[in-house]
Amino acid sequence: MKRLLIIVFAMGLTVSVAAQPELDLGLKGGVNFSKLSFNMEDYSAESVTKSHFGAFARIGWDRLFIQPEIYFSGKGGDITSDLSNTFASLDYSTFDVPVLLGYRVIKGKSFDVHLIGGPVLSNVTRDEVKDGDVFNESFFKKHYMSIQYGVGVDILFMTIDAKMENGLTDIYSMNGESFKNNAFMLSIGLKIL
DSSP states (O other), rough: HHHHHHHHHHHHHHHHTTTOEEEEEEEEEEEEEEEEOOOOOOOEOOOOEEEEEEEEEEEEETTTEEEEEEEEEEEEEEEEETTTTEEEEEEEEEEEEEEEEEEEEESSSEEEEEEEEEEEEEEEEEEESSSSSSGGGGOSSEEEEEEEEEEEEEETTTEEEEEEEEEEEEEETTTTTEEEEEEEEEEEEOOOO
């Protein structure tokens, strides 16, 4: 009877240890290619290059993981109109909190490929309109939601992500016209724990 209890206890301990989540903490940074999207027929948008930096955590169970992040990010876009020779540059910074769900498509000891995606809550920390006669800072929203999705690669203690970010809510709204944030993000992260 004693041996049976020891075997059952050992099996239960093995199962519970195997079910423990893996935890990685790290720092990350990269570049954003940010652009505004809108429905103003006489205007066109150009992308601008900005950067982001912050930290991430990854809590994983075999192939599945959750990756919350926090980072500061520069975003914006240039707006032009051939009709009225208007030019404006919307430049803003955000504090972003994405909560991403990931799946390892290829899982190895020192190399894996994963898909990630999830919602992002952004808080605007700085806003500015340069060279703008039509647009001004008073129409910026202070908070907005986006969705991120993309692909990543882990090599040893380094992670590289390529993600798209599409605005779900408006970043700027003026006289019935509204802008959403869109960005392509390349990030490099280092797992420090």
